[in-house]
Amino acid sequence: MKTIYLLIPLLTAASTGFGQMQQLNRTPMKAPESVYIQGSDYYISDTGGDPTKKDGDGILYKMNSKGDISIFASGLDSPKGTWVLHNILYTPDVDKIKGFDLSAGKQVFTLDMAATGSVLLNDIAPMNDSTVFVSATDINKVYIVHLGAQPRYEELAFDNPVKGANGVIYDGKRQRLYVCGFGAAGTPNGEIGYVDLTQKDKKFVRLTDRTGYYDGIALTKHNTLLVSDWVAFEKKGVVVEVDLKTGKTTTVNKEPISGPADFTLSKQGDVITPAMMEGNVLRFSPKH
Template sequence: MLRIRPLFAAAFVVGLTGAAHAETPRAAIITRGFAHPESVLLGPSLRYVSSIGAELEPLKKDGDGFISIVDAQGRLVERRAFTGLDAPKGMALIADELYVADIDRIVGFDLQTHQRTFVVQMDCEQPCLLNDIAVVDDRLLFSDTLRGRLYDLDPKTRQVTLLTKDIPGANGIAWDKARGEAIIVALGSDFAGGHLFTWSSARGVRQIPNSPFGIFDGVAVLPNGRVLVSDWISFAGRPGAMLDLDPATGTASAFPLQTSIRGPADFSFDEAGNRLWIPATLDDAVVILPVPEDYTSAQESRLEGRAGLSHTAAVGR
């Protein structure tokens, strides 16, 4: 039975109210002041955090969603930098344009003026929940969780193309440039648990062999080609988990977390700083964690002989 254990015995956690930073580069940072944060996007110098709002209502059109700006040290710069949103989730950057998925539309903002410059409204014949966005060249891939779909959007023409509707509970997306495919994590059509998938224009959608099972949200591709995935475990407030896996085989292991994270959602990997920026949705916080060096280098020996982990095995449940 595999259990997650803290990796750094000497590390400590610094709790912030939006304006402090860690005293050591190997410590975790917790930045507070958000409202059910769902996604963290890394820009060249700043970070962007989307908040669903005061209530955890991902489908409610109440206008209280917003995007915050955080600096590279984890300090809250501007809490409500981009507004006029309902329940914003995944984000993406192309040049000076910030795109965000907001229930049934993709909204764009000018990074400098913070003014809304772009809206593509989806014609949802049944309820939809646009969730994550990934950039592929100058185009956007985005997921619809309720309808299990993956779409392509050309921001220049605003043309939307359905790529597949065969990913139950499609959630986080990461583009694997080396393999020329998208990795999509899912939470299932009933939100009780799903699997991991890949999509490419050449092969279409495929479930990853021996895919783990979980309430998956965020996903990131590491420099060594391995993949990190966040798992809520449950929506009842239990601490979540992170998995590290080989996308070719589904072979997985638990990624050690230094602190409890409830509702680990759409995180980002900072390659330059070798850190994870994880929104803790149920704690109204963003947790910034250092990544052990062996998670960005070859890991075949450490994982040799492991079968793909199920959601249950990965968390010791």
């Protein structure tokens, strides 16, 4: 991948105007994939390049509100999605789930999932404070991972497998797991939908006919989903809002993004997204 440095002012305000992209990091990273906000800090996973290779060049960064970056943990292979539970930052890393204590950056958790056959464990999202969902993009599956002293995992079996299952987020109120797919065979035929966990015979239900290279996913307070779509492997990425009732989709960013991967939302509702192909983390406010 080419590295492109954006000349965008650093964030100074608490919120941004609609579509106004602001770069948060002072120095570029190699391939930032996921962002998680904890207090006033941002934790950023960097795959180092190849998302499936065990090469030891993966990094977890910690970035403060001024955009200063430090290494939180190094020596990973290709960390992707991030989530904090009980002061531990969990991340899928090729075929393992790893956890790092926030206080010292020390690895305190490992779950080997190589037996699944996946080398592209990707996103992670909690069902509760001891159970998480993890997507396996290369085998089109989602797993339920039980954390703790004796961790284990099981497949979340459902009809209509999600092509390139990527972003996952759980809606406890509706007991739905929302999933989006990156597509299969290099084609932007990924879908957006959900699995109703209350049903005995579980199915993936599409929310919209719109397809794409879908990556990150988040629930909003407006009863909608936000989903990132790379569109192409160049600066054309978008974030779309999906109405959960009608399936209508609306693009919420004005400027295209180079590889919008696993984004998160700030308390103000701003989108904090990696621009993975240019090594930056950006912030903008979706229109409501």
